[in-house]
Amino acid sequence: METASNFLNIKDVSTAFKINGQFYDAISHINLQVHHDEILAIVGESGCGKSTLATTIMGLHDPAETKISGEIDFEGTNLLNLDDDGYNDFRGAKIGMIFQDPLSALNPLKRVEDQISEVMDYHTSLSKEEKHERVLQLLDEVGIVNPKRTAHQFPHELSGGMRQRVIIAIAIACKPDLIIADEPTTALDVTIQAQILDVLRDIQKENHAGIILITHDLGVVAETADRVAVMYAGQIVEEGTAEQVFNTPEHPYTRSLLRSMPQRDNENDDLYVIKGNVPSLQKMPSTGDRFAPRIPWVPASAHEENPSMHEVAPGHEVRCTCYKEFSFPDEKGSVTV
Amino acid sequence: MWKTILRRFLIMIPEVIILSILVFLLAKAMPGDPFTGSINPKADPQQIHHLMKINGLYDPWYQQYWQWVVHLFHGNLGNSYQYQEPVTRLIAGRAGNTLWLALFTMILTYAFALPMGVFAGRHEGKLPDTIIRVYTYVTYCIPFFVILVIGIWIFGYVFGWFPTTGSISAEASGSGWLQTIGSRFYHILLPGILGALFGTVNIVQYLRSEVIDAKGSDYVRTARSKGVPSKDIYRHHIFRNSLLPIAAFAGYSITGLLNGSIFTETVFSYPGMGLLFVNSISYRDYTVITALVLIYGILNLIGTLLSDIILSIVDPRIRIE
Numbered sequence A: 001m002e003t004a005s006n007f008l009n010i011k012d013v014s015t016a017f018k019i020n021g022q023f024y025d026a027i028s029h030i031n032l033q034v035h036h037d038e039i040l041a042i043v044g045e046s047g048c049g050k051s052t053l054a055t056t057i058m059g060l061h062d063p064a065e066t067k068i069s070g071e072i073d074f075e076g077t078n079l080l081n082l083d084d085d086g087y088n089d090f091r092g093a094k095i096g097m098i099f100q101d102p103l104s105a106l107n108p109l110k111r112v113e114d115q116i117s118e119v120m121d122y123h124t125s126l127s128k129e130e131k132h133e134r135v136l137q138l139l140d141e142v143g144i145v146n147p148k149r150t151a152h153q154f155p156h157e158l159s160g161g162m163r164q165r166v167i168i169a170i171a172i173a174c175k176p177d178l179i180i181a182d183e184p185t186t187a188l189d190v191t192i193q194a195q196i197l198d199v200l201r202d203i204q205k206e207n208h209a210g211i212i213l214i215t216h217d218l219g220v221v222a223e224t225a226d227r228v229a230v231m232y233a234g235q236i237v238e239e240g241t242a243e244q245v246f247n248t249p250e251h252p253y254t255r256s257l258l259r260s261m262p263q264r265d266n267e268n269d270d271l272y273v274i275k276g277n278v279p280s281l282q283k284m285p286s287t288g289d290r291f292a293p294r295i296p297w298v299p300a301s302a303h304e305e306n307p308s309m310h311e312v313a314p315g316h317e318v319r320c321t322c323y324k325e326f327s328f329p330d331e332k333g334s335v336t337v
Numbered sequence B: 001m002w003k004t005i006l007r008r009f010l011i012m013i014p015e016v017i018i019l020s021i022l023v024f025l026l027a028k029a030m031p032g033d034p035f036t037g038s039i040n041p042k043a044d045p046q047q048i049h050h051l052m053k054i055n056g057l058y059d060p061w062y063q064q065y066w067q068w069v070v071h072l073f074h075g076n077l078g079n080s081y082q083y084q085e086p087v088t089r090l091i092a093g094r095a096g097n098t099l100w101l102a103l104f105t106m107i108l109t110y111a112f113a114l115p116m117g118v119f120a121g122r123h124e125g126k127l128p129d130t131i132i133r134v135y136t137y138v139t140y141c142i143p144f145f146v147i148l149v150i151g152i153w154i155f156g157y158v159f160g161w162f163p164t165t166g167s168i169s170a171e172a173s174g175s176g177w178l179q180t181i182g183s184r185f186y187h188i189l190l191p192g193i194l195g196a197l198f199g200t201v202n203i204v205q206y207l208r209s210e211v212i213d214a215k216g217s218d219y220v221r222t223a224r225s226k227g228v229p230s231k232d233i234y235r236h237h238i239f240r241n242s243l244l245p246i247a248a249f250a251g252y253s254i255t256g257l258l259n260g261s262i263f264t265e266t267v268f269s270y271p272g273m274g275l276l277f278v279n280s281i282s283y284r285d286y287t288v289i290t291a292l293v294l295i296y297g298i299l300n301l302i303g304t305l306l307s308d309i310i311l312s313i314v315d316p317r318i319r320i321e
Helices: A050-058 A084-088 A112-123 A128-141 A147-151 A160-172 A190-207 A218-224 A242-247 A252-259 B002-029 B045-054 B061-073 B087-122 B127-141 B144-158 B170-174 B177-215 B218-225 B230-268 B273-282 B286-314
Strands: A006-019 A022-035 A038-043 A066-074 A095-098 A178-182 A210-215 A227-232 A235-241 A309-313 A316-319
Touching (some): A006 A050, A022 A038, A022 A050, A022 A066, A022 A210, A022 A235, A038 A050, A038 A190, A050 A066, A050 A178, A050 A210, A095 B218, A112 A128, A112 A147, A112 A160, A128 A147, A128 A160, A128 A190, A160 A178, A160 A190, A160 B218, A178 A190, A190 A210, A227 A242, A235 A242, A235 A252, B002 B286, B087 B127, B087 B177, B087 B286, B144 B230, B177 B230, B218 B230, B230 B273, B273 B286
Parallel strands (some): A038 A210, A038 A227, A095 A178, A178 A210
Antiparallel strands (some): A006 A066, A227 A235, A235 A316
16 A cells, blocks of 8 residues: 555554543554545544544644554654644644534634634735635635625634534645544534535545545445545554445444445335444453454454454455454344354 | 613613612611711700601602602712711712722732633643642632731731821822822732732632633634644633633622722721721711612622623624624
8 A cells, every 4th residue: 555645654553541540542553544636534433533543643632641652654754753833834734624513613702714814824924915815715615605704704603514614714725735524524414514525525636635534424435435444442443445345344343334324225124233332441452353342143263362454355454354254143144142 | 882882781771770779778778877876875866856857867768769869960969977078079089099999909900810810721730720729719718808907917017018007198198299199009009919819819710710621622623733833822712712701700890899998998997988888887877878889889780881891892702783
């Protein structure tokens, strides 16, 4: 997977949070690459470490409360070696981030224009007029109908969808190479979701940016992503192109996720439910397949002791060997317990 | 913006009317009469009865109230029973002193509180924060008049740095204006500083927790992801948002200061409205009490009005478009 176009190379990154004086891994040994002109989706249920990965790349963790190891190579710089000032040259300029909750992600006391041009204050030498022009152009780009009016408004005067567009405008203001979108559509209704995703895709094409799209919505992934990484309990359990992951899912977790999605052809059946929960940070097992407790019918011998990634097709990797024996209890050839 | 202020102002009118009726009735309901204590104890009850009558104290309350309101609009608040001089003149002579002290206390309060609150919130959990928190808890636990008495004892008596009574020294009151102002300022220094030390407590605690909240807020995270340096995040994002409740508080703090002035002026024998108020209560000087309570009440209403106006200036969300 090492090619010239992967400008973001995440190598063996773990992030641990301090809980009652002890550090617990929220994400462990993550390896990922992001290329120009692609949308990499990271999927998984709540609490599996998707957002932690995003904020780790952005360097938004309090160093006193977190321990980060590994290497994040961004265009030749290891971001993890940077201090706060050094990081500020990347944040906003080369990496833009779009947050989950547009209702709270904007400063309630500042006009939209000021919030967008703030990012240009620190990373460009544009004049006041040029910044104003750029703000209007950005608002137009993200699909705001009346940029002049919106620029002058306060966040509380805008709808959720408009606020999310403003946040996207902030993230892309300096044409970053990498855009991290952390559940950009979760708080929005479905029609707005589609529009926001269109905006993201257009921006990506125009700027040749790489986008990390974090979501738990598989529908969104299927619609937009080029590649998919499935996360479970702080680890990547499956990675591949969107076609590979959706058409030939291998890992039991991926298969369970896809099976728990409503399908048009099985309207009358009950939805599949993955039993149990993602273990909490303190109770995370240090060895063994972390998903094993949620598929108890699979014999222990099917799992690896220290599950590693296995390539099943070019560019398609799966963690643990249990995928070979896995099937759902109601399927043919299932192992009964 | 103007609509908000106008609307807010109109709401005040019925408030003032209700306030004035309440004030009047409460004063009337107080036990005792204005003559028993101040005239020769051997005075004939008939004579007191006669005095009560010619002063209209036996009329029905609404008549007395109406009289009072009519007089009020003529700038006549009646005569003080105790001092035998018009209440308006009596109060006017002391209002300046109180205003002067209150203003000074307020400026000092904010000058202490804002940096302390932001600093404590920014360095949450570190040593300076702990020191500031201990200071606020201790101060909060001690009654205000005890602080005043301890302050007088240490700085006025043991060290002898400040005068402990009055608003101006005898020598200065006859000499030039520079000495007059100097002496007046010297006399409000200690009460002002002590009042400010006490007044900072609430503001520091509020501001500290607001700053801590704001630090973890989503919009600050957005600002960080824009690459805004930490000091600018405090200046442009955290500070202003954290000031919202303080701004909402500012108007009310005027009221707090006036209440505080009752303690301060009594302990310092500072001739202001607070001291006059306390004296009038002990002498059942109804006319002065009602006038002062009304003034305090109206200042209260103005305080809340100011709070609303300040808030509507700093927070775009509560403006009526």
